[in-house]
Amino acid sequence: MxxxxxxxxxxxxxxxxxxxxxxxxxxxxxxxxxxxxxxxxxxxxxxxxxxxxxxxxxxxxxxxxxxxxxxxxxxxxxxxxxxxxxxxxxxxxxxxxxSLPESGAISAAGWRELGEILRRVHETPGPAYGWPEPYAFGDVAIPGNADPALDWPGFWGELRLLSEVDRLPAALARRLERLAADLPNRLPARPLPGLRHGDLWSGNLLIHGGRPVGLVDPACAYGDGEADLAMLTLFGAPGPSFVEGYGPLEPGAAARRPIYQLWPAIVHLRLFGGGYRGLVEGLLDQAGA
Structure with a gap:
């Protein structure tokens, strides 16, 4: 956000x-x-x-x-x-x-470097999924996780996709509830709880000399690094060299992407209104929910 x-x-x-x-x-x-x-x-x-x-x-x-x-x-x-x-x-x-310098656009080498940076971050393990304290995007709460035994599908379902379900239109809420119930069949049970930025989009990257010099405005949580990458591609696309820096994803990443993109889409719907309902519905369609 x-x-x-x-x-x-x-x-x-x-x-x-x-x-x-x-x-x-x-x-x-x-x-x-x-x-x-x-x-x-x-x-x-x-x-x-x-x-x-x-x-x-x-x-x-x-x-x-x-x-x-x-x-x-x-x-x-x-x-x-x-x-x-x-x-x-x-x-x-x-x-x-x-205060960090900021000027210009990111270069191909900069995208590759960002991929390498994020791979390091995502391979930094935490004690459990989520973050040990709650946070927020404006009026939208980001729940912490008080249950270290919670698996990844449970975390993503309960503490992300369903965390705002009572404030969403009933039709969307029902689709999200069906999807959350099916997440054990769609997401890995216990991927590495790696560190994630949590709000990774181009506006939260400071660029200078073509290189990333600062990741700012985080909403960190530990979990599947693919969720960070899904956010990065929600409103744009990194340069082709990003993949060279980050490395290959696990099989099935494309099918998981809309599931991970739903959380920031829900937040945008809650914060900025009905203009984002189509985005949420489209991602649910892509996820087959």
Missing amino acids: SDGAGIGDVGDGGGGGGGRALAQAAAALLGARAVRWRRLPGGDLSRVVFAELDDGREIVAKTGPAPPTEARMLDALRAAGAPTPRVLAASAAVLALE
């Missing part, structure tokens, strides 16, 4: 009140004061600003559903070998991050 909603005008010691408050709150975590700030382009779920501090540092300040949780997710991705902005400080309301 896209992140980084606008939060005020460019500031130079005045104006853009929302941006100013966010910049100053992040600066205060670092024992400094923001002297300039400007909104960063983005989407709909957080407020993000670039800020220059009075000690010469440049940072990114952002809100979110749980900044300390996001900080732990970024740290986990970084420890797994992914480029991410360094977490400088976090409070219950604000996250202060390293």
Whole structure:
């Protein structure tokens, strides 16, 4: 889901009140004061600003559903070998991050490098499926997993496909319930609980010099890495060299892709309205549900 909603005008010691408050709150975590700030382009779920501090540092300040949780997710991705902005400080309301350069489009070599990065991340195991604490996409809760014995079809069915079923149109809810009941026949029972970014789309990739320099705005969980790749292809397609970097997928990946794409499609339907109902219905059709 896209992140980084606008939060005020460019500031130079005045104006853009929302941006100013966010910049100053992040600066205060670092024992400094923001002297300039400007909104960063983005989407709909957080407020993000670039800020220059009075000690010469440049940072990114952002809100979110749980900044300390996001900080732990970024740290986990970084420890797994992914480029991410360094977490400088976090409070219950604000996250202060390293500012990374961003310019231009990703190259063929960059797509290959991204594939290699994601393979490393997806091969970093966790203790159980999911994430140990809940998170959210805006008003849509992302449940944590309190049951380490839960298998992968149970996790994907109960804590993803059916987590918003009471808020969906009845016809969609019934189709999702039928699909969730059949997941033991469609998904591997216990794939490696590998680390996943959880919201992997082009808007959450920072590119500089043709290379990926930052994976941002994560919604991490441990599970089948194919779910990350399904999200990456939901609204676009990586370059052909991505597959060279990532390597071959397990047999049946194409049949599993719409099942994994349903979760972000459901989230878009819940957050942004009925215009995404056709996407959910189309994926259910592809999944034969």
